[in-house]
Amino acid sequence: MPGPSRTAFRLSQLGNFAAARFAELTRSLGLTPSDAGVLRLLGREPGISQRGLADRLGAVPSRVVVLIDSMERRGLVTRTRSSTDRRTQELTLTEQGQHALLQLRGLAQEHDAAVLAPLTQEEREQLVALLAKLSEGHRLDPDVHPGYRDSA
Amino acid sequence: MPGPSRTAFRLSQLGNFAAARFAELTRSLGLTPSDAGVLRLLGREPGISQRGLADRLGAVPSRVVVLIDSMERRGLVTRTRSSTDRRTQELTLTEQGQHALLQLRGLAQEHDAAVLAPLTQEEREQLVALLAKLSEGHRLDPDVHPGYRDSA
DNA sequence: TATTGTTATACTCTATAACTATA
């Protein structure tokens, strides 16, 4: 009666649970999950263009415009025209943006602990290894969480 | 440099990946992920009311109305007024709905195999056990995939 | 001509609130 084929379902269900909890935490910093994704990426690739960001996020350029509009308004990122190609905007984190990123990383650790709480230390290590292997097998970008998109 | 606190992120990323792939499969049956959730639940609890379905899904009653409207139009479910309480609608799968549910289960198995492909048989069993423990620890409903909702 | 970013617009999904009918 337990039935086969429940593992992917469970994975997806737990992933959704974890994402929802994390979204809640980000909101406590005044951020949306999308904001958090941009902060993470800009922390790793400062100076990236909007087009580059769109490609990394798997988003459409117009989506990046409204996203960056909002984050710029809130003082998290700055746009500066590239001197070598004046069509492109170079995106960088402000000090406030870097501060938000640090806070975010702190929350991510608490979040991790909360999500993994039901497991023993040994089980956590097993899980880490298994998820890493799955991620690599499916060629998922370690820095990007699509958050919604179809996988096509 | 690898940094801590990436497990929940990975879980969420992989869950999203799995959900997106499955959504793609359901579309090949002409179903949305929401449809799939209703089919699963109605398969297990035939005759449930719209209110009961809303509670199980964690959705609002008006959401169930449009969902069932659409599925009824497509011949997947029927509404029948309860004879004991004529306010409530009893929801049941049509033959076509049951057929769709069977197809869905077949797809779920293929999906499972594809998602778990990077792992050995032993690793898969480990993963199943770990995810089950996590699910139980967080009291997730084994039949319901919220798909979006905040976890509050 | 092609590309970056922008704007205007529309679509999808979901929720809130007001309403009807039964209880």
Add this chain to the structure above:
DNA sequence: TATAGTTATAGAGTATAACAATA
């Protein structure tokens, strides 16, 4: 008075398409 279901409406989030500036 309370509950099941419905309708009408609005909001958030995202995409598509037309456009301006620059290459």
